[in-house]
Amino acid sequence: MASIFTRIIRGEIPCHRVHEDAHVFAFLDIAPLAPGHVLVVPRQEVEFLHQLDDAHAAALGAALPKVARAMLAATGASAYNLLQNNGALAHQAVPHVHMHLIPRFEDGRGLGIGWRAGQIDHGEAAALAARMREFIA
Numbered sequence: 001m002a003s004i005f006t007r008i009i010r011g012e013i014p015c016h017r018v019h020e021d022a023h024v025f026a027f028l029d030i031a032p033l034a035p036g037h038v039l040v041v042p043r044q045e046v047e048f049l050h051q052l053d054d055a056h057a058a059a060l061g062a063a064l065p066k067v068a069r070a071m072l073a074a075t076g077a078s079a080y081n082l083l084q085n086n087g088a089l090a091h092q093a094v095p096h097v098h099m100h101l102i103p104r105f106e107d108g109r110g111l112g113i114g115w116r117a118g119q120i121d122h123g124e125a126a127a128l129a130a131r132m133r134e135f136i137a
Contacts, residue, residue: 003096005041019067023059026067033102034109036075040067040099047095048086060099068101077103081111 007013008027015027018038029037040063042056052060068080083100085092104110 003045004094005039005096005098006045009041009043018070019063021059021063023056024063026063029100033100033111034075034077034105036071036077036103038067038071038101040064040101042097045096047092047097049084049097050086052097060097064099064101071101071103075103077105077110079104079110081113083111 002010004013005025008015009025015030017025017027019026019040023043024040025043026038026040029039040060042052042060044052044056046052049057064082068082071077071080081100081102081104083102084098086097100111102111
């Protein structure tokens with residue numbers, strides 16, 4: 001079954017399109033946190049960012065600054081958040097990779113964030129970084 005984003009990309013569900021190319025589709029969020037809140041979605045339907053093929057990942061990365069510049073110019077916002085969630089535990093509501101570009105305004109409109117920072121254990125961090133490097137290699 002196609003995700004709601006795939007159905008939007010196919011034109012089965014209407015949207016306010018902002019940008020599209022061979023690999024990426026961007027449109028205004030129907031439940032925006034602020035005016036100009038854009039979803040940037042790869043055409044490849046996968047749930048998690050790490051599942052994207054290289055072509056879609058690269059195109060997504062190239063589209064984000066382009067759409068962000070347009071969003072800032074059109075809204076007059078001077079700041080924004082880029083949000084991407086992977087999996088229901090991380091608050092992903094639609095199981096199709098998507099990036100939120102959310103303008104932030106002086107009056108508080110936009111994304112509010114609570115950040116519970118911890119403290120690094122340098123011994124554990126060194127071991128974890130070494131394991132990650134092994135998987136990247």
